Amino acid sequence: MIRALLVVLIIIAGLVIGPLWAGNTGYVLIEMAGWQIETSVVGAAIVVAVAIVLIWLLDWLISKLVRRGRMGSRWxxxxxxxxxxxxxxxGLTALLENDYDTAQQRFAQAYxxxxxxxxxxxxxxxxxxxGDSEAARRWRDKLSNFQRPNEYSLRVSxxxxLSKSQPEAARQQLLALLSESPKHRGALxxxxxxxxxxxxWHDLYELLPAIEREKALPEDQLQPLRYQVLLQLxxxxxxxxxxxxxxFWHQLDKRERRDAGVRLAYAQALHHLGEDVIAAKVIYRGLKRGDMSLYQVLKADLLVVSNDDIVNYxxxxxxxxxxxxxxLQALGQMALQSGDYSLAQRALKSAAxxxxSARVYRQLGQAYEALGDPQLALSAYQKxxxxYADKFAEKAPTTLPKH
Structure with a gap:
């Protein structure tokens, strides 16, 4: 820093001394926003030099204060x-001398x-x-604020x-543990x-944000779990x-109601309760707004042929x-529902x-069976x-466990 400052000062000195030596100081004109500043080269050089020195001093002062602040905080x-x-x-000395009053005071001071x-x-x-039971209780409460991972893990086990023989007792103990340690991944x-x-289901629904936030479950298990919990609710x-x-549906957050899994769970519940007309309206609104895809609706078996809006969609x-x-699969499924098996067979064959997929071939087999063609129906069912067999093989272990 000092060397750079010296080089700058030497250059500025040259700019000042040079014109003076030649007998021509020259001038500098600065015009900006209607203002004009006119000075000699010597004056401009002096102003620049003073500005540089001031900047350097300010930088040095700030660095000094920062260093002192760090040293002060460390001290x-x-x-x-x-x-x-x-x-x-x-406190330990007082404890060894059986002076419990002084010991508590010193440990409290340390805490x-x-x-x-x-x-x-x-x-x-x-x-x-x-003999101060109230103070002892307060200290136990303070101690409970510290996480004890090994103890919590043992309790989770x-x-x-316990859940295998006394599920209700296990539920109560689990909720008690989570009230003590809400972020414990094993408990979640x-x-x-x-x-x-x-x-x-309501307790589990309230825990879903924590399960997701703490990554207590793999991503591919979170969505099915959320769907199951909401469906039961x-x-x-x-x-x-x-x-x-x-x-209850309208009490949910608007963003949550637009989630595909939540909307499908609501429609599925309506279907189970015999409210197919309302379920179809829920599905159509979700499709129209892009909250869910037609593939998701087909996978959930929630496509309703009696709803004109869905048919038109x-x-x-x-x-x-x-x-x-x-x-094409949607058309074939609706044709199956309405009894138009010839149209269903053509649409599902094209979809296949x-x-x-297993679903397409299963529905194609149903169409062939309804048309009285057992051979083609059997072929479709086999496919x-x-x-299904390939999907099961992907999930099955590749090696036998060692004993």
């Missing part, structure tokens, strides 16, 4: 650590300077021996075993199993009456993309050529079974 931190350590040592679990535990121990991962066994509300179900899609396998 204060070290001082606090020394005070905590001194109070801790004094105040730096909150650590051992300080709280020793302060509680001293309070208990002193115990709850998992166990929650779907324990809470679904006791049908505590919708069914429970629906059994209390349509008004209760509709109220599929027909419009086929007019735009006549070779689209999903629209464009986008083959559907081969897709």
């Amino acid at each position: 204060l931190r070290q001082r606090r650590q020394r005070k905590a350590q001194t109070a801790y040592q004094d 105040k300077v730096k909150a650590r679990s051992e300080f709280a535990a020793l302060a509680g121990f001293a309070a208990q021996h002193q 115990e709850i998992s075993q 991962a166990l929650a779907p199993q324990v809470l679904s066994e006791t049908e505590a 919708f069914l429970n509300k629906g059994r209390q009456g349509n008004a209760t179900l509709a109220s 599929v027909q419009e899609g086929l007019r735009k993309t006549p070779d689209d396998g999903v629209y 050529e464009k986008s083959p 559907a079974m081969s897709y």
Whole structure:
């Protein structure tokens, strides 16, 4: 920094001395926003030099303050650590001398300077021996704020075993553990199993954000879990009456209602409750707004042929993309529902050529069977079974476990 400053000063000195030596100082004209500044080269050079020196001094001062601030904070931190350590040592000495009152005071002082679990535990121990049960309870409460991963993991294992024989007791213990440690991944991962066994769907629904946030489950398990939980919640509300179900649906956040899984779960619940007309309207709104895809509706078996809006939606899609396998499958499925087996066979056969799947071949087999062609129906069913077999093989282990 100093060398650079010296070089700048030498250059500026040359600019000043040169014109003076030649007897011609020259001038500098600066015009900006209607203002004019006219000075000699010497004057301009002096102004530049002074500005550079001031900038350098300001930079040096700021660096100095920053360094002192860091040193000061480091010194204060070290001082606090020394005070905590001194109070801790004094507390241990008092404890050895059976002076529990002084011991508690010193451990409390150490905890105040730096909150650590051992300080709280020793302060509680001293309070208990002193006979101050209220102070001992307060220190136990403070101690419970510190996470104990090994203890929690052991409790999760115990709850998992307990759920096999006493599911309700396991549910209560799990919720108690999560109230102590809301972010424990093991407890959150166990929650779907324990809470679904006791049908505590509302408790599980409230835990879904934490399960997702803490990555307690793999991504491919989160969406099916969310769908199952919401479906059961919708069914429970629906059994209390349509008004209760509709109220619960509208209480959901607007963004949540536009989620494909949530909307499909709602429509599926309506279908189970015999409200197919309302379910079809829910599906059509989701398709029209792009909240869900036609493929998702087909996969959930929620395509309703009795709804004119859905029929028009599929027909419009086929007019735009006549070779689209999903629209062809939708047409075939609607034809099956309406009893037009010839149309169903043609549409599903085309769908199988464009986008083959177990579902398409199974429905094609149904169409052939309805048309009285058992051979082609058997062939289609066999192809559907081969897709199911391939899917099962992908999930099956490649090696046998070692014993």
